[in-house]
Amino acid sequence: MNTQDPDQERDDGGACSSPDSLFDGELELEEDVHLDDAVDVLQANNADARPVGDTRPASNVLPARRTPPPIPGLFLDPHLRVPGDLARDVYAFCKQTYFRTPNDNQVMLFERAPDPTARSENNPSPPSSLPATLLALLRALSAELAPVVPPAVHALLFPAAPSRARQIIINLYTPGEGISAHIDLLGRYGDGIIGVSLGSGCVMRFRDVGDEGAAHESYRAVAGEGVNSANATHDVYLPEGSVYVMTGDARYRWTHGIEREREDYVERKDGQGAEWIERGERISVTFRWMLEGGDVL
Ligand SMILES: O=C(O)CCC(=O)C(=O)O
Numbered sequence: 001m002n003t004q005d006p007d008q009e010r011d012d013g014g015a016c017s018s019p020d021s022l023f024d025g026e027l028e029l030e031e032d033v034h035l036d037d038a039v040d041v042l043q044a045n046n047a048d049a050r051p052v053g054d055t056r057p058a059s060n061v062l063p064a065r066r067t068p069p070p071i072p073g074l075f076l077d078p079h080l081r082v083p084g085d086l087a088r089d090v091y092a093f094c095k096q097t098y099f100r101t102p103n104d105n106q107v108m109l110f111e112r113a114p115d116p117t118a119r120s121e122n123n124p125s126p127p128s129s130l131p132a133t134l135l136a137l138l139r140a141l142s143a144e145l146a147p148v149v150p151p152a153v154h155a156l157l158f159p160a161a162p163s164r165a166r167q168i169i170i171n172l173y174t175p176g177e178g179i180s181a182h183i184d185l186l187g188r189y190g191d192g193i194i195g196v197s198l199g200s201g202c203v204m205r206f207r208d209v210g211d212e213g214a215a216h217e218s219y220r221a222v223a224g225e226g227v228n229s230a231n232a233t234h235d236v237y238l239p240e241g242s243v244y245v246m247t248g249d250a251r252y253r254w255t256h257g258i259e260r261e262r263e264d265y266v267e268r269k270d271g272q273g274a275e276w277i278e279r280g281e282r283i284s285v286t287f288r289w290m291l292e293g294g295d296v297l
């Protein structure tokens with residue numbers, strides 16, 4: 001497992017840029033591409049594979065929790081799920097549209113912020129450039145998150161008139177793949193991040209790097225310098241269809257990452273012990289705000 005060395009991270013070349021990109025494919029975005037290298041996945045830890053539902057305790061593994069951890073600014077309602085039909089639609093749409101070949105595993109889409117000066121009663125904002133399925137997902141998230149997050153956080157995530165461009169990054173993980181511990185690039189993305197898990201659950205590891213996180217310019221430095229064994233860590237299970245929101249400390253002071261495992265050791269729903277849950281193919285859809293000048297590398 002390598003969460004410390006950014007050089008080990010994937011470089012997809014052009015595979016991640018999208019026709020909807022604000023950047024019209026002119027800028028290199030590799031710096032942001034940080035899923036683990038597919039080749040390394042072959043070395044993933046599958047020697048200790050356990051059958052699904054095996055409740056034997058792992059010798060040195062603490063089970064991941066199903067309840068929200070005490071991380072300020074992290075919102076994860078254990079009961080919130082994207083409606084089943086919509087989750088299936090989005091998953092199928094992403095597979096058919098973005099992940100047609102085994103080499104495709106990441107795509108980024110961008111929606112321009114509406115131009116406030118161009119808007120008037122006769123001239124409403126132009127329709128979004130995002131695919132209808134993802135707009136439906138955004139609408140559902142706005143409704144589902146309203147009772148879950150404070151009003152100020154809801155307004156940050158779903159402003160009536162966005163002043164920033166929204167980015168959607170969609171990652172495909174096959175079992176055994178993960179993502180290195182990181183803080184989403186500080187110079188490129190704003191506060192208020194929504195993550196949706198589709199197709200399969202997985203455990204996400206959060207680690208407190210305190211001021212180290214906010215002080216560094218990118219997740220790379222954080223992963224390399226801010227982390228030591230004394231940092232508070234929480235392993236959290238993100239079930240299929242679940243939604244998490246990161247703001248404030250959760251966004252700026254804690255790294256998040258996914259270990260390269262084929263199964264996760266997780267608290268049972270009834271609270272009676274823990275169980276191994278096999279990972280399936282997972283698609284994550286992450287919504288972020290682009291910062292002013294965040295497209296300049
Ligand atoms: O798979 C996920 O839910 C996390 C993705 C992520 O952290 C990222 O793309 O920055």
Ligand SMILES: [Fe+2]
Binds near residue numbers: 183184256
């Ligand atoms: Fe991230």
